[in-house]
Amino acid sequence: MATSSVRDAASTALRLEVWVERNLRYLLLAPTVIILLGLTVFPTVYMYIVAFQKFDPSNPAASQWIGFDNFARLLSDDKFHNALYRTFEFTFFAVSIEFALGLGFALLVDKHIRNLNFIKTVLLIPMMLPPICVAIVWKLMYAPQFGVINDIFKRVGLHPLQWASGYDTAMLSVIIADVWEWTPFVFLMCLAGLASMPTEPFEAADLDGASSWQKFRDLTWPFLRPIVSITLLLRIMDAFRLFDQVYVLTLGGPAAATETLSYYIYKVAFRFFDIGYAAAISIFMLIVTLMFSTWLLKRMQIAD
Amino acid sequence: MRARDGVLRQRRTYVGLVAGVATAIGMTAAAWAADLTLAVPVGSEGDGLRAAAADYEKLKNIKVEIVQAPYANLFEKAANAGAQKTGDFDIVLMDDPWLPFFAENGYLEPLGSYFKAMGTDGPDSDFLAKSLALCRNPYNTGPYVCLPYVGNAQMFFYDPDQFAKHGVTGTPKTWDDVIKVAGEITKEGGGNNFGYVMRAAEGNPVVADFMPIFWSYGGQLFDKDRKPNLLTPEAKQAMDVFLKLKEVSPPGVESFNADEVGTYMAQGQAASSINWPNWVGTFEDPNQSKVVGKIAYSPIPSGTHAGSSEIGHWLMGITSASKHKQAAFDFMVWATSPEQIKQSALRGNPPVRFSVFTDPELTSQKQFRHFPILMNAINFSTPRPRHPKWPEIENAFGAELSKAVAGQETADQALQNAQKAIEAIVSR
Numbered sequence: 088m089a090t091s092s093v094r095d096a097a098s099t100a101l102r103l104e105v106w107v108e109r110n111l112r113y114l115l116l117a118p119t120v121i122i123l124l125g126l127t128v129f130p131t132v133y134m135y136i137v138a139f140q141k142f143d144p145s146n147p148a149a150s151q152w153i154g155f156d157n158f159a160r161l162l163s164d165d166k167f168h169n170a171l172y173r174t175f176e177f178t179f180f181a182v183s184i185e186f187a188l189g190l191g192f193a194l195l196v197d198k199h200i201r202n203l204n205f206i207k208t209v210l211l212i213p214m215m216l217p218p219i220c221v222a223i224v225w226k227l228m229y230a231p232q233f234g235v236i237n238d239i240f241k242r243v244g245l246h247p248l249q250w251a252s253g254y255d256t257a258m259l260s261v262i263i264a265d266v267w268e269w270t271p272f273v274f275l276m277c278l279a280g281l282a283s284m285p286t287e288p289f290e291a292a293d294l295d296g297a298s299s300w301q302k303f304r305d306l307t308w309p310f311l312r313p314i315v316s317i318t319l320l321l322r323i324m325d326a327f328r329l330f331d332q333v334y335v336l337t338l339g340g341p342a343a344a345t346e347t348l349s350y351y352i353y354k355v356a357f358r359f360f361d362i363g364y365a366a367a368i369s370i371f372m373l374i375v376t377l378m379f380s381t382w383l384l385k386r387m388q389i390a391d
Numbered sequence: 392m393r394a395r396d397g398v399l400r401q402r403r404t405y406v407g408l409v410a411g412v413a414t415a416i417g418m419t420a421a422a423w424a425a426d427l428t429l430a431v432p433v434g435s436e437g438d439g440l441r442a443a444a445a446d447y448e449k450l451k452n453i454k455v456e457i458v459q460a461p462y463a464n465l466f467e468k469a470a471n472a473g474a475q476k477t478g479d480f481d482i483v484l485m486d487d488p489w490l491p492f493f494a495e496n497g498y499l500e501p502l503g504s505y506f507k508a509m510g511t512d513g514p515d516s517d518f519l520a521k522s523l524a525l526c527r528n529p530y531n532t533g534p535y536v537c538l539p540y541v542g543n544a545q546m547f548f549y550d551p552d553q554f555a556k557h558g559v560t561g562t563p564k565t566w567d568d569v570i571k572v573a574g575e576i577t578k579e580g581g582g583n584n585f586g587y588v589m590r591a592a593e594g595n596p597v598v599a600d601f602m603p604i605f606w607s608y609g610g611q612l613f614d615k616d617r618k619p620n621l622l623t624p625e626a627k628q629a630m631d632v633f634l635k636l637k638e639v640s641p642p643g644v645e646s647f648n649a650d651e652v653g654t655y656m657a658q659g660q661a662a663s664s665i666n667w668p669n670w671v672g673t674f675e676d677p678n679q680s681k682v683v684g685k686i687a688y689s690p691i692p693s694g695t696h697a698g699s700s701e702i703g704h705w706l707m708g709i710t711s712a713s714k715h716k717q718a719a720f721d722f723m724v725w726a727t728s729p730e731q732i733k734q735s736a737l738r739g740n741p742p743v744r745f746s747v748f749t750d751p752e753l754t755s756q757k758q759f760r761h762f763p764i765l766m767n768a769i770n771f772s773t774p775r776p777r778h779p780k781w782p783e784i785e786n787a788f789g790a791e792l793s794k795a796v797a798g799q800e801t802a803d804q805a806l807q808n809a810q811k812a813i814e815a816i817v818s819r
């Protein structure tokens with residue numbers, strides 16, 4: 088009797104082990120898949136659902152279905168229009184300047200100071216800092232009365248500006264902080280592109296007596312274009328969802344002059360608890376980003 | 392055969408590892424399971440309650456966990472927990488304008504039955520009436536859903552020497568006095584000294600600075616039928632006064648929050664402001680302030696009506712999804728007892744009890760000399776309009792005020808646009 092129960096237990100243990108062994112690959116994958124489902128897939132699906140609902144904070148499960156009402160509200164919401172405009176304004180100016188400076192620096196460093204690794208490292212520091220720290224440092228520097236920038240302005244006889252506090256200068260302040268932080272990224276990408284360029288075509292061009300401009304236009308630029316496209320795409324997508332600097336520097340003000348889409352979504356969702364409308368704006372933002380990136384990739388002919 | 396054994400052993404090790412990690416996570420979770428979990432803000436209010444909770448832990452030999460988050464994040468966390476009914480927090484320390492949102496969405500446990508079990512109808516009468524009124528929903532009439540912990544109300548902070556030099560001795564009685572004196576000080580200051588400093592960052596800050604002035608001129612954001620009420624002569628007059636105060640404030644007030652206002656005052660670069668009492672400690676601390684002993688505290692000046700501060704209490708409520716409601720209630724009663732409120736005052740948080748406000752042991756000390764004025768300010772204070780959509784209303788109103796302060800809109804345009812925006816929010 089005792090022997091048979093021992094045998095039973097042993098066979099159960101064996102069966103369990105066989106089962107575990109057979110399914111080990113699934114078992115080992117399970118935690119990752121569960122986390123992914125919980126943190127990415129579920130919220131995304133939920134966003135699509137709640138975008139068509141009037142979210143009821145007292146009982147989310149009983150939220151009313153309202154069809155496309157949340158999306159219709161986008162048409163008449165001035166604050167949303169303002170946020171959209173500010174986001175485009177920021178993205179256009181910040182990325183253009185970052186790009187001009189980053190490419191310029193890369194060409195300069197590549198040509199003339201290729202071996203000065205120290206300079207390359209120093210140029211990369213801003214990118215390594217957490218965006219929130221960058222924003223806090225700039226906030227302190229921008230302070231109208233006690234900040235270092237206005238102090239320098241006063242010392243050299245310039246009229247001090249209100250920077251992040253002024254309606255006309257707030258967006259400029261956010262752009263400057265972003266350019267300071269992200270130019271190194273463009274620089275690094277362009278530098279990598281330049282470093283991986285073949286030397287033969289350039290030697291041939293030299294033999295043919297091509298000018299620097301001709302070499303840039305006909306050789307450097309075409310070789311660099313795929314890298315430039317990817318860099319632009321990454322920067323534009325990142326700039327389009329700007330949040331941290333606005334949150335720290337201006338809180339979207341003054342008079343909504345720096346209220347970007349991300350910040351507006353945050354306010355609608357977590358200050359006003361209007362989750363359905365916030366989801367609708369998020370979906371709109373996703374569609375714009377997708378359309379734009381597809382267009383850019385096609386245009387730059389690197390989609391395939 | 393040996394190779395197969397090796398693979399098997401390796402797999403057994405994997406299985407063992409997975410099981411081990413799972414057990415470890417389970418045990419850690421069990422070890423962390425607290426008897427009470429409190430959500431509190433970053434800053435003196437949250438620090439004070441955290442210190443009290445640590446005392447309570449020792450006293451009762453239980454485990455109290457504190458979740459501390461910055462102001463806006465605390466609201467998000469508590470609101471999310473409320474909507475999802477997770478019961479993550481047993482007690483939330485709330486800013487008073489959040490209360491209608493939390494209470495009307497059913498996130499808070501009504502306290503009536505707990506008081507009844509204690510043999511009373513509600514909190515004792517040593518609490519200030521205005522403090523208790525905030526804890527009932529609807530305001531002052533409904534059932535209790537929380538207890539007051541930190542007793543804030545705005546006061547007028549000013550430098551009596553500078554005001555006296557310009558002909559106003561004693562407390563400035565009216566906003567006209569303030570505008571006149573502040574204008575002269577700013578003019579003489581040559582860009583380094585200002586008569587007034589305004590807190591005008593978009594959103595909550597600019598609204599908090601505007602409301603007492605609005606009330607001083609008889610303005611009311613909502614009429615009796617809860618309809619927006621901004622197109623009145625009173626509102627226009629208050630707006631004009633507000634913009635005049637902006638003229639005599641330092642440049643850049645458009646982005647000033649409490650920190651900037653406090654810095655200007657502490658550095659002696661501004662002669663007056665509306666401020667919250669927790670700044671008193673900073674101004675009286677020689678390490679942080681150049682104006683120790685020089686700042687006087689007074690009620691809000693009058694306009695056409697008596698001046699009234701904005702009340703801004705911190706309130707403790709039990710979440711309706713809590714699994715430790717009785718324990719949470721016991722803690723709240725303990726933490727708001729006269730002894731503990733006094734302890735809280737000593738930790739830098741203004742009290743909510745008459746006996747603590749008038750405790751000679753406190754009022755004889757320099758850092759508590761503003762207590763009689765603060766108690767008065769609370770007694771004559773006005774709450775922000777009680778509306779479950781207040782955060783959104785405040786945002787819309789704040790956006791228009793911000794435009795007016797930044798010179799993007801005239802006072803009339805700002806009021807008209809704010810009226811329209813608030814109407815849209817209320818009717819949605």
